[in-house]
Amino acid sequence: MSRSSYRVGDMIVLKSGLTRTAKADKRCRIASILPNDHGHVQYRVQFTGENFERRITEDDIDIGESPRRASLEAAAKADDAEPWLKFSGIRMGK
Template sequence: MSRPNYKVGDTIVLKSGLTRTAKVEKRCRIASVLPNDHGHVQYRVQFAAENFERRITEADIHVVETPSAASPEVATDGAAEPWLKFSGIRTGK
């Protein structure tokens, strides 16, 4: 199964023909990531001018025109500490 490439809040561009009108803005915002359907990632998207959400698959996204979802890289060096420190946990007696 494929993993979602986009996350909630990302702005994407849909392929032409999905909005039924050529003059309609094809940019929309991802409202939620849905479970996979036979290996295809699904999203709920919403256009700014609409008050409802649409269900699309990852194949409906125009990858070339969509800005890349560059997630901030976390610096990992050898001295990185774990997020949970067992020495900092206190237990009652």
């Protein structure tokens, strides 16, 4: 079984021919990751101008246009970005 290369919230680009018109925007956001179907990773994606989600497989993603997860994590580490939620700063009252 293959593992998913993308996470919820990632922006990806679909291959040509998967949208109805040639001029349609092929960029979409991953809404959720579905269970594998015979070894193929599936995603639910949503385009910005639509109010519904579509189901795609990882084969439908244009790898050349979409950033890989490893490059996104490397970019975050290069910026020395800190997480917005720091667990050490949370105080629990009794």
